[in-house]
Amino acid sequence: MWVQLVLFVVSALIQIALTPKPRVENAKPASDFSAPVAEEGVPIPVVFGEVLIEAPNVVWYGDSEAQPIYSGGGGKK
DSSP states (O other): OHHHHHHHHHHHHHHHHHSOOOOOOOOOOGGGOOOOBOOTTOOOOOOOSSOOOSSOBOSOOOOOOOOOOOOOOOOOO
16 A cells, blocks of 8 residues: 555656646737827728738727617517
């Protein structure tokens, strides 16, 4: 019984010692991110197809007003 306990503890310690350590990535500085802007005088790019725009100028971004949905209850008739 003691031999099994010792073997269990030794194998657990070996397993802990041999597990790969996770890589710690450094956080990116705020200057690396580009957020959309809305400025006057900035040209609006015309895009045909799929293109990554580095500094987009947001002219309009959808309707931000939420509208409730009223529909039938779905009960038995």
